[in-house]
Amino acid sequence: MQKFDILIVGGGMVGLTLALSIRKQTTLTVAIVDTNPIAELSNEPEVRVSAINSASKQIFDNLDVWSLISEQRLQPYQHMHIWDKAGYGKIDFDLAQVQQSIATEQLGFIIENNVIRNALWQQAQNDQGIRFFTQELLTNIAVGDSEVFASFTQQAPIMAKLLVGADGANSWVRKQLDMPMTFRDYDHHALVATVKCPQGHQNTAWQVFLPTGPLALLPLFEDDLCSIVWSTSPQEAERLSALPAEQFAKELTAASDGKLGNVELVSERFTFPLTMRFAQDFVKERVALVGDAAHTIHPLAGQGVNLGLLDAAALAQVIADKVSEQSLSQDGNLAWASSKNLNHYNRWRKSEASEMIAAMESIKQLFTPQSAAPKILRGIGMSVLNKLTPAKNILIKQALGYKGQLPELAKQPLD
Numbered sequence: 001m002q003k004f005d006i007l008i009v010g011g012g013m014v015g016l017t018l019a020l021s022i023r024k025q026t027t028l029t030v031a032i033v034d035t036n037p038i039a040e041l042s043n044e045p046e047v048r049v050s051a052i053n054s055a056s057k058q059i060f061d062n063l064d065v066w067s068l069i070s071e072q073r074l075q076p077y078q079h080m081h082i083w084d085k086a087g088y089g090k091i092d093f094d095l096a097q098v099q100q101s102i103a104t105e106q107l108g109f110i111i112e113n114n115v116i117r118n119a120l121w122q123q124a125q126n127d128q129g130i131r132f133f134t135q136e137l138l139t140n141i142a143v144g145d146s147e148v149f150a151s152f153t154q155q156a157p158i159m160a161k162l163l164v165g166a167d168g169a170n171s172w173v174r175k176q177l178d179m180p181m182t183f184r185d186y187d188h189h190a191l192v193a194t195v196k197c198p199q200g201h202q203n204t205a206w207q208v209f210l211p212t213g214p215l216a217l218l219p220l221f222e223d224d225l226c227s228i229v230w231s232t233s234p235q236e237a238e239r240l241s242a243l244p245a246e247q248f249a250k251e252l253t254a255a256s257d258g259k260l261g262n263v264e265l266v267s268e269r270f271t272f273p274l275t276m277r278f279a280q281d282f283v284k285e286r287v288a289l290v291g292d293a294a295h296t297i298h299p300l301a302g303q304g305v306n307l308g309l310l311d312a313a314a315l316a317q318v319i320a321d322k323v324s325e326q327s328l329s330q331d332g333n334l335a336w337a338s339s340k341n342l343n344h345y346n347r348w349r350k351s352e353a354s355e356m357i358a359a360m361e362s363i364k365q366l367f368t369p370q371s372a373a374p375k376i377l378r379g380i381g382m383s384v385l386n387k388l389t390p391a392k393n394i395l396i397k398q399a400l401g402y403k404g405q406l407p408e409l410a411k412q413p414l415d
């Protein structure tokens with residue numbers, strides 16, 4: 001039997017952030033199980049990227065991971081240009097405009113997922129209190145009164161006081177524990193690829209709402225490269241994926257109104273079905289869910305992993321607060337892993353996730369094909385909003401991640 005305080009199943013961006021957040025604030029020991037090793041970066045950009053907001057950057061900074069990320073590659077952006085193909089409305093967000101009310105140097109960063117994961121993994125490997133299990137997956141979980149037992153086929157089983165499912169949208173942990181989940185098909189598939197833009201990305205995140213769904217062109221670390229996320233019906237995604245590269249580029253140029261010039265496809269295309277998932281509870285007995293294991297949302301606002309990183313920081317904080325209370329009172333009864341303590345995490349993060357799910361739903365509904373009158377109103381609404389600096393500042397604050405109850409790691413540098 002191998003004993004740890006916390007066992008994390010899944011070493012993706014969220015699971016690794018949780019491990020480091022726990023170690024930053026406690027001396028608890030952590031085991032991570034994941035058989036998907038980190039991948040060496042090639043010179044070509046990865047097609048899976050994330051828009052990382054200021055709150056997430058602050059978490060990485062506090063975990064001493066931001067410097068490892070920025071040593072590799074990332075692209076900050078200072079502008080956002082959003083427009084409506086059908087209704088003629090548009091909104092521009094500009095850093096200079098919002099800086100008077102919010103102290104920030106960027107509106108966000110586009111970072112390849114593997115750049116983030118590599119940096120987190122490297123940092124976790126340097127921590128004596130974190131041990132990786134990468135040879136095989138777990139086969140069974142048994143939850144006892146004060147411990148969780150997890151077994152492999154070949155290696156000795158692991159015993160921990162808390163088990164965390166950070167194993168993504170199709171979470172094995174969630175299924176093993178029979179944790180019920182609400183889900184809804186967005187009836188969209190996201191097509192992702194890298195494209196070359198002759199007019200350059202201009203440090204701008206571009207997003208057009210087409211009648212079939214949103215298309216984002218996100219700036220990459222080379223001035224003329226963008227990562228696209230094109231959300232559309234499953235049939236249209238299949239058609240776009242099968243087009244010859246030149247024809248695809250023509251349709252993409254037309255869809256983006258040629259705002260970045262005649263774009264050229266420079267990578268393979270991949271598609272992902274988009275589903276809203278929301279676990280009814282993020283905690284059951286001595287088991288907690290974080291990140292995509294707990295919730296998945298539409299990528300139209302680039303908030304999925306940002307939400308998951310806040311789960312990780314929040315769960316670590318709830319645990320650390322309880323651990324320090326116990327050390328003050330000399331009470332060694334391990335109540336930090338009790339469901340009563342974890343319920344605070346459950347209520348906190350469920351409420352933030354449900355708000356985000358509702359917000360994604362409203363935006364998606366607003367732009368679904370509709371009759372002429374609402375389309376005109378939507379265009380007028382966007383144009384009016386575009387001129388209202390205070391309202392835009394509220395939206396920007398939300399996009400930066402400064403909303404709701406933030407965990408300490410997302411707020412300010414820790415000592």
Ligand SMILES: Cc1cc2nc3c(=O)[nH]c(=O)nc-3n(C[C@H](O)[C@H](O)[C@H](O)COP(=O)(O)OP(=O)(O)OC[C@H]3O[C@@H](n4cnc5c(N)ncnc54)[C@H](O)[C@@H]3O)c2cc1C
Binds near residue numbers: 138192302
């Ligand atoms: C097209 C698209 C674009 C997106 N763009 C953005 C964006 O711009 N900004 C943003 O914030 N979010 C974005 N997201 C969402 C974001 O990608 C996810 O929220 C994020 O990857 C979730 O991270 P995670 O660590 O929770 O899960 P994952 O990234 O899925 O990681 C799960 C880990 O668990 C491991 N695992 C799986 N099963 C097991 C098991 N049985 N045992 C052990 N390990 C296991 C896997 O190997 C993996 O390493 C986007 C999503 C999509 C689909």
